[in-house]
Amino acid sequence: MANERDLEFVDLDAYGVDPAAATILPGELSRHHRVVAIKRKFGTPVIATADPSDLFAQDSIRALLGRDFISVVASPEQIDRYLDMMFGEGLEWSAGPVVPASSNADPTPVDAFDMALSEVLDTADSAPLAPSHDVNGSASPAADELAALALTLEVDSILAEGAGDTPDDAADLVAEAVATYHDLHPEDPEDHEDHEATAAATAGFPPLAKALVEGNRVSLEAMSLALEEHNLTGLSIARILTNQKLVTEADLMWGMAEEMGLQFVDLDIVGVDISVAEVIPETTARHHNVMVIALDNSVPVVAASNPTDVFAMDDLRTILGPNFIVVVATRTQISAHIGRAFNSGDAADMAMEASLGIDGGIQDSGVDDIQTVTETAPIVRYVNLLILQALNERASDIHIEPTATDLRIRYRIDGVLHDVSTGPKSIAAAVTTRLKVMADMNIAEHRVPQDGRISLNVGAKGIDLRMATLPTIYGEKIVMRVLDKSSVVLGFAELGFDPEMLGRYESLYTKPYGTILVSGPTGSGKSTTLYTTLTALNSSEKNIITVEDPVEVPLKGVNQVQLNVKAGLTFASALRSILRSDPDIVLVGEIRDKETASIAIEAALTGHMVLATLHTNSASATPMRLIEMGIEPFLVTSAISGVVAQRLARRLCLHCKERYEPSEADVAAAGWTLAEAEAVGSLNTVYRSVGCSACAQTGYRGRLALAELMPMTEEVERMIIEGGSVDEIHRLAVSQGMVALRQAGLRKAFDGQTTLEEVLRVVA
Numbered sequence: 180m181a182n183e184r185d186l187e188f189v190d191l192d193a194y195g196v197d198p199a200a201a202t203i204l205p206g207e208l209s210r211h212h213r214v215v216a217i218k219r220k221f222g223t224p225v226i227a228t229a230d231p232s233d234l235f236a237q238d239s240i241r242a243l244l245g246r247d248f249i250s251v252v253a254s255p256e257q258i259d260r261y262l263d264m265m266f267g268e269g270l271e272w273s274a275g276p277v278v279p280a281s282s283n284a285d286p287t288p289v290d291a292f293d294m295a296l297s298e299v300l301d302t303a304d305s306a307p308l309a310p311s312h313d314v315n316g317s318a319s320p321a322a323d324e325l326a327a328l329a330l331t332l333e334v335d336s337i338l339a340e341g342a343g344d345t346p347d348d349a350a351d352l353v354a355e356a357v358a359t360y361h362d363l364h365p366e367d368p369e370d371h372e373d374h375e376a377t378a379a380a381t382a383g384f385p386p387l388a389k390a391l392v393e394g395n396r397v398s399l400e401a402m403s404l405a406l407e408e409h410n411l412t413g414l415s416i417a418r419i420l421t422n423q424k425l426v427t428e429a430d431l432m433w434g435m436a437e438e439m440g441l442q443f444v445d446l447d448i449v450g451v452d453i454s455v456a457e458v459i460p461e462t463t464a465r466h467h468n469v470m471v472i473a474l475d476n477s478v479p480v481v482a483a484s485n486p487t488d489v490f491a492m493d494d495l496r497t498i499l500g501p502n503f504i505v506v507v508a509t510r511t512q513i514s515a516h517i518g519r520a521f522n523s524g525d526a527a528d529m530a531m532e533a534s535l536g537i538d539g540g541i542q543d544s545g546v547d548d549i550q551t552v553t554e555t556a557p558i559v560r561y562v563n564l565l566i567l568q569a570l571n572e573r574a575s576d577i578h579i580e581p582t583a584t585d586l587r588i589r590y591r592i593d594g595v596l597h598d599v600s601t602g603p604k605s606i607a608a609a610v611t612t613r614l615k616v617m618a619d620m621n622i623a624e625h626r627v628p629q630d631g632r633i634s635l636n637v638g639a640k641g642i643d644l645r646m647a648t649l650p651t652i653y654g655e656k657i658v659m660r661v662l663d664k665s666s667v668v669l670g671f672a673e674l675g676f677d678p679e680m681l682g683r684y685e686s687l688y689t690k691p692y693g694t695i696l697v698s699g700p701t702g703s704g705k706s707t708t709l710y711t712t713l714t715a716l717n718s719s720e721k722n723i724i725t726v727e728d729p730v731e732v733p734l735k736g737v738n739q740v741q742l743n744v745k746a747g748l749t750f751a752s753a754l755r756s757i758l759r760s761d762p763d764i765v766l767v768g769e770i771r772d773k774e775t776a777s778i779a780i781e782a783a784l785t786g787h788m789v790l791a792t793l794h795t796n797s798a799s800a801t802p803m804r805l806i807e808m809g810i811e812p813f814l815v816t817s818a819i820s821g822v823v824a825q826r827l828a829r830r831l832c833l834h835c836k837e838r839y840e841p842s843e844a845d846v847a848a849a850g851w852t853l854a855e856a857e858a859v860g861s862l863n864t865v866y867r868s869v870g871c872s873a874c875a876q877t878g879y880r881g882r883l884a885l886a887e888l889m890p891m892t893e894e895v896e897r898m899i900i901e902g903g904s905v906d907e908i909h910r911l912a913v914s915q916g917m918v919a920l921r922q923a924g925l926r927k928a929f930d931g932q933t934t935l936e937e938v939l940r941v942v943a
Contacts, residue, residue: 860929
């Protein structure tokens, strides 16, 4: 019967049934149609049926799953037995797939990510809409905003950067794909002759292990230990290497590509031609995790994370024809670029769609009319799209600005604002009101500034949008600061601290008491530096408490307090309570007034380590700022251990930066004198930005900290008490070894990390 239908017949006892597959289909449907879900292959459900001619059963399963599945045929007796084990009726389910003792079958672990995703999407299809807000902006408890975000845009959590497969999922995919490839392409004697030059040390290694060692992705010693564990436990080599953090997703995919004779590409480097990406429909691209990235002599080049997926290849042949080139890329990168490709051209169209039917005089309409418009699907989709695009582009801020003629959208990426798109003037009021509703603001008030917050879950990432409105002559301008609660706290080296400065800074924050102040303008990375410091100090022997507005990154083992000014919980009141909670280390998000400064100083003088931020332009100006607040100079000098002033400069793109030897005129044009430059380093090591697809033609990708550290020495203390000026304190600190911001920036430029122009942009 299976042969007649061109299907595979399987012996379930030998093929293996994964217990976790019981969650794919409900028991009632499974028993009714006599079908059983037995595992997932490359993320696609494998369903065994007793009657492959039952088309109604096939349609019911497809409608329930919302996707295609792999159909195989099994005996009715085996299906009934496994249904009883899965859903009860007297039989006990074993700890793993039922495999006879003599069988060598190695059942593939379930792809947990795809299973969870399909369950989320299944749930979202039937999820009720979030309750609407009333006229005053108050909201009943709303459903998670992401449900509406994903539902209205018809996208899933893969859109978010970094929200793709987990390392374990990538390991399972690679292990199964390599095994499938070698089942289809068994190695023959000629292959051995072609590899006679292979090192003797890897001669007996499995193909994936050999490729990773020969490609210098994993050391020979580490792979030998991994193979020993593989022989003992039966776990795949890919899973073992992933568990031990010896490989990244890119390493595994590279190894798989090597084994299959395919090219591995880093999409962040080679880039994606957006104009050809839409050759494949979005639904197909997302379903199979494939994407057309370029044309090679009119032949489509398709990036795929699983080139052994026969269903994906069949769909590609149907869409593209038989002639296309397959390359391998990571699932995370493909997912992120699919999101960018299919969203990039939609903003203008969606804005135009939203403007249709909206009267240009909406701002003069009543509140009820405005709210009715903002609840329409086009406005909701447009606002959601702006947020998702900002996340995909790594934006730190979203600016929505009404002008005399249109609605201007800008993103701040790596510290620089970029124009993204414009929308019709007629939708400005509706967009503003929609965002106010999401942030629980008063939608009837347009005359005064307001502050609010929007919380979203995008995939596995928690996102906070700190929102502020500002009345302008053309309407309310909105700025949203993007706070990624799942951000990883970096180390000092990744931040840009050089070893010399890090050694001096470590001598300050490891003291049992004192105050360390980090100063700089808004967006200069002060909080990140303090979070990194807390991570270095965090241990079970210390009680660490923070008071922040807002809590940007949750830290394990740290007690973090969120301000609530409306309820009376300010920095000063929270700090007073914290000191009664037996803290060892206290972090104050920002010293804004004399009361907060006084309590922080007193805490340091009574045996606590206090970390805090302050808005000043330099390290030498920070003590004087506290004195201006009303703190006595002798208290300032007694409590402060040191001051860090920092800025964030854009980091040169590693893939396109270009070395050159600047002339004296070039140095002068960048704002430096030749003597200043030569005093710091050699002009032979200077780089300039070029621009490539990996950095969106900007020449920069990411940022690093430029910092100056001023320890509170005895001479500096004396000058502060005597009322010395900021410039005098600065010169004294430099004479004692402080590297000023300007010189620190020059060092980064000569190290090839940034450019002379970029240093001048952020440092006066």
